[in-house]
């Protein structure tokens with residue numbers, strides 16, 4: 001079976017100041033397999049893949065590609081050799097066209113550097129067609145949806161006839177249908193003999209699409225197993241050193257006064273006639289598929305968007321739709337879905353980022369109280385097991401998931417009356433997910449009202465006292481303790497038949 | 504970014520409207536031309552148009568280089584000083600080596616300083632604003648040292664006749680501006696270097712991850728910008744027959760204003776020479792028109808400032824409505 005191996009990593013080590021990101025890592029990718037790479041946030045997955053794609057130079061060790069020890073000189077070299085990385089953050093130029101992005105940096109030119117535009121278009125069209133993309137090569141990439149932009153990156157696999165394609169958390173912001181399409185595409189690549197690496201924190205996806213699983217922990221390989229011969233418990237034990245508590249901790253159902261009531265909120269083209277309320281100590285879940293309008297609703301309540309119609313009641317009295325500033329002052333906190341763009345000062349450390357939005361809490365007579373700041377930082381670092389070398393390591397150097405944890409920490413410590421969490425565990429490893437669930441329960445027991453948006457059914461059922469199901473911009477059903485179940489939720493959002501259950 | 508698409512599209516009329524809005528500077532230019540034609544009988548004469556084009560061409564040539572640098576997401580504040588140095592060298596060295604070698608060395612000084620700017624920006628990781636601010640002061644100082652704080656006179660006045668070639672009312676300087684603008688528009692739209700310029704300014708990480716040599720790329724664009732500044736300085740020395748140590752003072756600001764007025768974005772990734780031509784002409788028309796109307800200097804400056812702010816607000820309103 002040796003000649004099946006297309007790429008082999010042998011004893012790669014990579015050190016960053018203060019961290020050994022990769023420690024003597026070896027693994028291999030076979031032709032026509034989907035190979036999962038899993039591990040906690042900061043385990044070294046992205047670093048390993050960047051080493052393959054020529055973005056990091058390993059300190060030691062070698063890459064054997066198609067049987068030959070190979071030096072990957074840089075990202076372009078990697079692509080031309082047929083190794084393609086599809087980044088955790090999409091790596092495209094929004095102002096350039098689809099065709100120009102597919103061949104970014106490797107445009108066909110003549111000797112004098114003049115573009116061969118026709119060839120560029122033709123080749124790009126061919127690549128897009130091979131994938132069955134529904135858009136042409138001339139569209140500006142900035143106008144495409146996230147899923148389509150991802151297809152543009154995948155089209156590079158066709159364009160460069162890639163032998164190895166690496167997906168780093170590709171489904172983080174895809175809808176279910178888009179995910180199915182992606183899996184279809186991956187299976188197509190696989191059938192053609194491409195070796196695929198698949199990085200994800202979503203275990204159901206791992207077990208759905210991969211053939212083998214390699215587990216990384218603190219930069220070391222814990223082992224490689226056949227997907228068919230293992231189970232979730234085994235893999236999580238390899239990842240985090242213990243099995244996962246499979247039960248959720250729900251806050252004690254002791255509710256106080258109503259904090260927020262929404263009455264008939266509508267916004268043309270986005271959502272219509274949304275009504276609900278949430279009380280002190282209560283966790284309200286908003287379930288729905290990506291694109292159901294849940295984020296739009298909470299963004300409107302928070303004041304990021306404007307509504308066409310509807311009323312808002314804060315602690316029993318009617319208020320005008322607030323601006324975000326007013327919302328924060330009233331005691332509302334919103335942890336947005338796209339945390340990358342809206343959250344962190346990348347050059348600052350975790351300590352400063354955590355205290356940034358609520359400097360008032362951390363200062364006396366406008367002098368910062370460092371001890372308190374540090375204590376908060378430490379509290380969340382251990383509660384969410386954030387992997388950082390210290391309170392002042394610039395967050396730009398943290399792994400994707402660890403950056404996200406800081407955004408959460410930042411809003412959790414704000415001491416609000418109502419906190420809205422939009423997909424709080426996206427991109428977060430399985431071990432830390434339950435830590436976040438526990439935090440949600442704690443917050444509610446302290447008397448906060450909590451709204452949790454999630455596309456993951458076990459999560460939304462596990463943490464909420466009540467769940468609203470949304471579909472295509474409308475609340476189609478509401479569930480309480482008695483009738484909250486996976487079947488009912490699926491029913492509600494897939495057939496819109498929930499109206500009967502809605503109180 | 505949201506996936507919400509905007510549904511204003513549809514009728515061909517609104518399509519045309521949006522095309523105009525995206526190139527709002529040409530609408531603006533047309534408006535200013537109409538206003539001045541109505542308020543001054545001298546404005547819309549062949550002679551005056553020729554004047555406007557020649558006057559505009561100087562800032563225009565600087566603006567071409569500035570556009571390249573600005574699409575990269577950088578800025579070059581030293582163009583005015585480079586212009587002064589090139590013009591001083593082109594005149595000052597004539598006594599020692601003759602006209603054309605002096606002109607050539609003037610040109611090379613611009614290329615070298617642009618190269619230096621680019622290298623410092625690329626290698627130090629400092630922002631180009633700081634690097635070229637240093638250039639602005641340092642190079643100007645060099646000019647004063649070289650010229651001994653006096654204007655240098657050209658030894659043989661036939662030098663001033665070199666650019667006196669006309670095509671109808673259009674001077675050689677203006678022709679050169681348009682030729683360079685068209686050439687660099689072609690570079691932007693049809694060469695690898697041009698695509699790299701957009702890619703680097705738009706998303707530098709994606710460009711880097713795609714294997715584009717970002718550093719070398721930026722050095723090339725700063726070199727282009729410096730060279731064009733020298734071209735402008737030499738043309739100016741030919742036109743005036745002297746090289747003032749203060750020549751081109753605050754021209755870098757007019758240049759940036761022209762480019763931004765055209766619609767090229769300061770943060771990079773977006774812009775074109777068409778836009779810059781529009782911005783340069785609008786600026787030239789405004790200055791010329793206001794002078795024809797005998798507007799006092801301070802009013803002129805106020806109007807220009809107002810126009811710039813207005814253009815930026817318009818651009819923001821019209822083109823960035825969707826994004827928050």
Ligand SMILES: Nc1ncnc2c1ncn2[C@@H]1O[C@H](COP(=O)(O)OP(=O)(O)OP(=O)(O)O)[C@@H](O)[C@H]1O
Nearest residue numbers: 016021041042043044045046047397398399400401
């Ligand atoms: N440029 C860098 N400078 C310093 N440290 C870095 C750098 N890039 C990564 N690291 C560190 O290397 C470790 C591994 O990070 P990596 O991004 O590979 O994790 P990951 O497994 O991809 O995690 P996630 O699931 O959160 O994406 C982390 O501790 C991170 O802080």
Ligand SMILES: [Mg+2]
Nearest residue numbers: 046088399400
């Ligand atoms: Mg990662």
